[in-house]
Amino acid sequence: MNKRHPGTVIHNGVRKEVFQHSLIKKHPTIVMAARFDVPKRQDLLIRALEKISDKSLHLILLGDGPKLLACQELANNLNIENRVHFLGSVTNVREYYADADIVMLISDYEALPISIIEGLASAKPIIASNVGGINELIQNNGFLVANSVNEIVQCVQLLLENRNLRNDMGQKSFEMFQNEYTERKMLSKTFNLYNSVMQIKR
Numbered sequence: 001m002n003k004r005h006p007g008t009v010i011h012n013g014v015r016k017e018v019f020q021h022s023l024i025k026k027h028p029t030i031v032m033a034a035r036f037d038v039p040k041r042q043d044l045l046i047r048a049l050e051k052i053s054d055k056s057l058h059l060i061l062l063g064d065g066p067k068l069l070a071c072q073e074l075a076n077n078l079n080i081e082n083r084v085h086f087l088g089s090v091t092n093v094r095e096y097y098a099d100a101d102i103v104m105l106i107s108d109y110e111a112l113p114i115s116i117i118e119g120l121a122s123a124k125p126i127i128a129s130n131v132g133g134i135n136e137l138i139q140n141n142g143f144l145v146a147n148s149v150n151e152i153v154q155c156v157q158l159l160l161e162n163r164n165l166r167n168d169m170g171q172k173s174f175e176m177f178q179n180e181y182t183e184r185k186m187l188s189k190t191f192n193l194y195n196s197v198m199q200i201k202r
Contacts, residue, residue: 027056028160031100033093033115036065039108041129041147043071048152050078054160057083060096064089097122101166102159106147110134120177125169127155141172 030049034040042061049059061071061084068086075084090096093115097103103119103126110132117137119126126142128134138144143155159166 027058028101029058029060030102030104031060031096032104033062035063036068041106043074044106044147044149046074047149050080051153052156059084061086062090094118094122100124117181120173123170123174125159125166141169
């Protein structure tokens with residue numbers, strides 16, 4: 001029988017950064033930052049946007065990849081191309097999050113996505129697929145959804161119609177970030193783990 005090797009989980013962390021709103025808000029916005037490739041499902045989010053009753057809602061999609069063209073064609077076919085903004089690869093995701101009403105990640109499978117951790121740090125309510133480790137990041141600060149257009153629509157509309165709920169969930173996101181996912185906490189845990197291993201080897 002092989003000896004068991006104990007493991008230690010250290011969550012990824014990000015820096016606390018404060019961005020001013022860079023846009024004059026004329027409409028509510030959802031932001032999803034992800035590569036246009038397997039396992040991401042921007043297509044489901046585009047289909048959901050077409051069904052949401054608030055036709056002033058805009059969707060900002062950050063990222064590039066082989067499925068980008070198909071998603072652009074889908075938006076055109078649904079006649080919502082003026083409400084879906086494909087901005088390509090960017091280095092300032094958190095600035096777009098600062099202007100968002102909701103941060104989303106729809107995907108077929110995941111581990112523990114940095115994009116959601118950045119959403120927590122931006123104090124935003126989160127809607128994301130109930131896959132992989134995402135349930136660790138969404139408790140009372142957003143909604144876990146099946147990859148169902150109707151379920152996505154219901155959760156988005158609930159948040160859009162209730163500003164107090166959005167604000168409350170956004171605050172809970174930030175509290176989760178401060179408690180578990182700061183860069184300082186990640187580095188501290190990593191240092192302590194290495195230090196403890198070195199002590200054992202001595």
